[in-house]
Amino acid sequence: MPFFGELFVSEILKKPVLDPKGEELGRVRDVIVVRGEPFPRISSLIIEKRKKTTSLLWTDLNIFNKKIISSKTYSDSLHPYEFGENDLLIVRDIFDKQIVDANGARVVRVNDVKLEGYNTEAILIAVDVGVRGIMRRLGVERGGEDMMRLFGKHLPYNLISWNYLQPLEPKLTKISLTVPRQMVSELHPADLAEIISRVSHKEGASFFRGLDVETAAEALSELQPDVQAAIITGMDTDKAADILEEMQPDEAADVLSDLPVDKAKEILEQIEKEEAEDIQELLSHEEDTAGGLMTNQFISYPPETSVKDAIEKFRKDADEVETVYYIYVTDPEEKLLGVVSLRDLLLAHYDATLSDIMETKLKAVTPDTDEFEVAEIVSKYNLVAIPVLDTENCMLGIVTIDDVVDRILPPAAKRKRRKV
Amino acid sequence: MSLWKKIALFLSVMGPGIITANIDNDASGITTYSVAGARFGYGLLWTLIPTTIALVVIQEMIARMGIITGKGLSDLIREKYGIKTAFYMMLGLLIANFGNTVANLAGWAASMEILGFNKYIMVPAGAIVIWMLVTRGSYWFVEKILLFACLLYFGYVISGFMAKPDWVPVLRSAVLPQMQWKSEYVMLSIAIIGTTITPWMQFYLQSSIAEKGIKKEHYKMSRIDVVAGCFITNIISFFIIVTCGALLFPHGIRVNEASEAAIALRPLAGDYAYLIFALCLANASLLGAIIVPLATAYYICEAMGWEAGVNKTFNEAPQFMWIYTLTIALASVVILIPKAPLVFLMVLSAFLNGLLLPFVLIYALLLVNDIRLMGDYTNPRSYNYISWGTVLAIVGLTVFLIVTYILPSGRL
Numbered sequence: 001m002p003f004f005g006e007l008f009v010s011e012i013l014k015k016p017v018l019d020p021k022g023e024e025l026g027r028v029r030d031v032i033v034v035r036g037e038p039f040p041r042i043s044s045l046i047i048e049k050r051k052k053t054t055s056l057l058w059t060d061l062n063i064f065n066k067k068i069i070s071s072k073t074y075s076d077s078l079h080p081y082e083f084g085e086n087d088l089l090i091v092r093d094i095f096d097k098q099i100v101d102a103n104g105a106r107v108v109r110v111n112d113v114k115l116e117g118y119n120t121e122a123i124l125i126a127v128d129v130g131v132r133g134i135m136r137r138l139g140v141e142r143g144g145e146d147m148m149r150l151f152g153k154h155l156p157y158n159l160i161s162w163n164y165l166q167p168l169e170p171k172l173t174k175i176s177l178t179v180p181r182q183m184v185s186e187l188h189p190a191d192l193a194e195i196i197s198r199v200s201h202k203e204g205a206s207f208f209r210g211l212d213v214e215t216a217a218e219a220l221s222e223l224q225p226d227v228q229a230a231i232i233t234g235m236d237t238d239k240a241a242d243i244l245e246e247m248q249p250d251e252a253a254d255v256l257s258d259l260p261v262d263k264a265k266e267i268l269e270q271i272e273k274e275e276a277e278d279i280q281e282l283l284s285h286e287e288d289t290a291g292g293l294m295t296n297q298f299i300s301y302p303p304e305t306s307v308k309d310a311i312e313k314f315r316k317d318a319d320e321v322e323t324v325y326y327i328y329v330t331d332p333e334e335k336l337l338g339v340v341s342l343r344d345l346l347l348a349h350y351d352a353t354l355s356d357i358m359e360t361k362l363k364a365v366t367p368d369t370d371e372f373e374v375a376e377i378v379s380k381y382n383l384v385a386i387p388v389l390d391t392e393n394c395m396l397g398i399v400t401i402d403d404v405v406d407r408i409l410p411p412a413a414k415r416k417r418r419k420v
Numbered sequence: 421m422s423l424w425k426k427i428a429l430f431l432s433v434m435g436p437g438i439i440t441a442n443i444d445n446d447a448s449g450i451t452t453y454s455v456a457g458a459r460f461g462y463g464l465l466w467t468l469i470p471t472t473i474a475l476v477v478i479q480e481m482i483a484r485m486g487i488i489t490g491k492g493l494s495d496l497i498r499e500k501y502g503i504k505t506a507f508y509m510m511l512g513l514l515i516a517n518f519g520n521t522v523a524n525l526a527g528w529a530a531s532m533e534i535l536g537f538n539k540y541i542m543v544p545a546g547a548i549v550i551w552m553l554v555t556r557g558s559y560w561f562v563e564k565i566l567l568f569a570c571l572l573y574f575g576y577v578i579s580g581f582m583a584k585p586d587w588v589p590v591l592r593s594a595v596l597p598q599m600q601w602k603s604e605y606v607m608l609s610i611a612i613i614g615t616t617i618t619p620w621m622q623f624y625l626q627s628s629i630a631e632k633g634i635k636k637e638h639y640k641m642s643r644i645d646v647v648a649g650c651f652i653t654n655i656i657s658f659f660i661i662v663t664c665g666a667l668l669f670p671h672g673i674r675v676n677e678a679s680e681a682a683i684a685l686r687p688l689a690g691d692y693a694y695l696i697f698a699l700c701l702a703n704a705s706l707l708g709a710i711i712v713p714l715a716t717a718y719y720i721c722e723a724m725g726w727e728a729g730v731n732k733t734f735n736e737a738p739q740f741m742w743i744y745t746l747t748i749a750l751a752s753v754v755i756l757i758p759k760a761p762l763v764f765l766m767v768l769s770a771f772l773n774g775l776l777l778p779f780v781l782i783y784a785l786l787l788v789n790d791i792r793l794m795g796d797y798t799n800p801r802s803y804n805y806i807s808w809g810t811v812l813a814i815v816g817l818t819v820f821l822i823v824t825y826i827l828p829s830g831r832l
Contacts (some may be wrong), residue, residue: 045747098499
C-alpha cells in the first residue's frame with residue numbers, strides 16, 4: 001500500500017476505516033508496530049466496532065492518510081484481535097511513555113508519534129515531545145496555533161528522531177535516548193543538524209549565529225528543507241549569504257529554492273558574482289531531476305594534457321571542488337570526450353596524455369532525467385559521480401553519489417551518519 | 421530478624437507515611453477541628469474513628485503502589501489513562517493546590533500576628549526558609565526536618581491534658597456515634613473527612629515513597645509507617661477537638677479561625693495553652709506550605725515526564741524546582757496584597773479539591789487492581805470490598821459537599 005507523506009498517529013485515532021463500498025469497518029483504536037530497518041514500521045491497524053476489536057493488515061489498506069483510511073478488503077477478512085503482551089502497540093505501549101536520556105535522567109514524555117511513508121511502508125520516524133503534541137492530543141492544536149499567531153509567534157515542533165532512541169521492545173516501561181544531552185559541542189555536523197531540527201526554529205536560528213561560517217554551512221546542508229528555509233529566513237541577509245557561499249552550489253540552490261522569491265533574490269545579490277551565477281543556473285532545473293541534483297563544480301582538462309601536468313594542476317584545483325575522483329576530459333566547447341579516474345591517473349606514466357588513458361564508454365544523464373533513474377544508473381555501475389550532459393554532449397555538471405543517497409533514503413535516515 | 425534489626429529497618433523506611441498523614445492537619449485541618457470543638461463540644465469526636473479507618477485503607481493502597489511500581493501516582497495516571505485525563509486533572513490540582521498553599525501561608529501569617537510579629541516580615545521570611553530547605557537540602561535532610569516538625573504536633577496533646585476535660589464523656593463521645601440533624605453539624609462532619617483525605621496527599625505520599633526508593637521486601641515496614649501516621653494524625657485531631665470542646669464550647673465561644681481559637685484560649689486556660697496553640701498552628705502551616713507545593717511540583721513533573729525530586733538540583737530538575745519556587749512566591753504575594761480575595765481562593769480550592777478527589781481515588785483503586793502494574797500485589801478480593809466501600813462513601817460525601825457549594829444559598 002503506497003503511503004506518501006507524513007502524519008501523526010493521534011490524527012488517525014478514532015477515524016473510521018472504510019471498505020471498498022464505503023461501509024465502515026470500525027474505528028482506529030491502536031496501531032501494531034514491528035521492528036524494521038532502518039525504522040520500526042506499521043504491520044496492522046487495530047480497529048474497533050461495537051466493542052469488538054479486529055486487526056487489519058497494512059497490506060490490505062488501500063488509502064491511508066489523515067482524512068481517509070480505506071481497506072481493499074471487506075469485513076469478512078478481518079481477524080479478531082486479542083490484546084497480546086508481546087505485540088508492540090503505539091497507543092498502549094509508546095504514547096505517554098517516559099523518555100530518559102543515556103544517563104537515566106527523565107527528559108520528557110512521548111506526546112505523539114510521527115509516521116512517514118517510505119517505499120510502500122509507513123515507518124515511525126519521530127516522537128513528538130512538544131507542546132504541539134499535547135495540544136494535538138487534546139484536540140486544540142489549531143486553536144493553539146491561532147492563539148500563538150495573535151502574539152506573532154509559531155508553535156514549535158519538538159520532535160526526537162527514532163535514531164536517537166533505543167530499539168523498541170514489547171512490555172517497555174520507558175524509552176531511552178542513546179546520547180547524553182550535553183554533548184552538543186562535540187557533535188558531527190550531521191548530529192548538530194539533528195538537534196537543531198529538534199529545537200524550535202527561532203532557537204535554531206540563534207544557535208546558528210553562534211557557529212562559525214564553515215560549521216554552519218555544513219550543519220545547514222544536513223537539515224530538512226523546511227527547517228533550512230525557516231532558519232535562513234530568520235537570519236540577516238549578510239550572514240545568510242556568507243553561509244550559502246560556503247556551501248556547495250547545488251546545496252545552496254536547494255536552500256534558496258525553498259525560500260520566498262524576494263528573500264532568495266536579496267541573498268543572491270550578496271553572494272559573490274561567480275558563485276551566484278552557478279547557483280542561478282542550478283536553480284533553473286526541476287528539483288527532483290538530475291539537473292536539480294547536480295553541482296557545476298567538477299574537474300575537467302583538455303585531452304592533450306599530459307599525466308604529469310594533470311597531476312600538477314589537480315593539486316591546485318582539487319581544493320575547491322567537492323568530488324575529485326573523476327577527471328573529465330573535455331574539448332574547447334566543453335563537449336565530454338572521456339573520463340579518467342583518480343586511480344588511473346596516479347598509476348599512469350608521466351608522459352602519457354589524458355586521451356591515451358581515458359575511458360570513452362561513458363554513462364551520462366540529461367538534466368531532466370528523474371532522480372530515481374539517476375540513482376539506478378549510479379548504483380548499477382558503481383559510480384561515485386555521473387556527468388550531466390545537454391543535447392550536444394556538453395558538460396553541464398555532475399551528480400555525486402551523496403546527493404543521490406540523500407534523495408532515495410527516507411529523510412531521517414540520511415542523518416543517521418555518525419561521527420567519523 | 422532480631423528486634424533491633426527490625427527497629428533499624430523501620431527507622432530507615434519511616435517517613436513518608438507519618439509525614440503525609442500528619443500534614444493532613446495543616447492550617448485548614450486545624451481550623452476545622454477548632455471550629456468543630458468550639459461549636460459542638462465532643463459531639464463530632466466519633467467521626468474520627470471512621471475517618472481514621474478510611475485514611476488507613478487509602479494510604480495503604482497508595483503506599484503499596486509507590487513501592488511496587490517505583491513511580492508516582494501521576495506517572496501512572498498519565499501512562500494508563502493518557503494525556504487528556506492527566507492534563508485536566510493536573511490543571512485542576514494546580515489551582516486547588518495554589519489555594520491550599522495560600523491557606524497555609526495565611527495560617528502562618530495569622531499565627532505570627534497573634535504572637536506579635538509583623539506578617540510583612542514573617543511571610544517572606546517563612547517563604548525563604550522553606551524554599552531554601554527544599555531547593556538546597558537533600559531528600560534525607562528534608563525528611564528529617566519534617567519528621568522533627570511532626571513531633572511538635574504533640575503540643576496539642578499537652579494542651580488537651582491542660583484543658584482537664586472530664587474523660588468519661590470524652591471517651592463515650594469518641595466511640596458512640598451520634599447524629600445531630602443540623603446543617604452546620606453535617607457540614608462540619610463532612611469537612612473533617614474533606615480536610616483529612618485530600619487529592620494532593622495521595623500524590624505526595626506515592627511520589628515521596630518512590631523517591632525514597634523503598635523496596636518490595638520492606639513493604640511491611642512501610643505499612644507500619646503509614647498506619648502509624650494515620651493514627652497519630654487523628655490522635656492529634658482528637659486532642660484539638662477535646663481542647664476546644666472542653667474550654668470554648670461551655671462558654672459558647674464560637675470561632676471561625678484556628679488563630680481565633682488560640683486567642684480565645686488565653687483568658688480561659690492561660691498563656692501556655694495560648695502559646696501552644698499559636699506555635700503549633702505556625703508549625704503546621706509552614707509544614708503544609710512545604711508539602712503542598714512539593715506535591716504540586718511532583719505530580720506536574722511526573723505527568724509531563726520531567727525530572728523531579730527533592731534530591732535534584734535546579735540544573736537537573738529545573739521544572740520541578742521552578743514549580744515549587746513559583747507556587748510559594750506567588751502564594752506569599754497573594755497573602756501580602758491587602759484585600760486580595762483570599763476567601764474566594766480558598767473556597768475555590770476546597771471546591772476543586774472536592775471535585776477531583778473522587779477521580780483521584782477511583783483512578784487509584786483501578787490502578788492498584790491492575791495486574792500488569794501490580795502483579796501479585798493487587799488488592800485481595802475482601803480488601804477490595806472495604807476499599808470500594810470507603811471510596812464510594814467518601815465520593816458520596818464529597819459530592820454532597822460540592823452540591824452545597826453550588827446551591828445558590830451556599831449552605832444547607
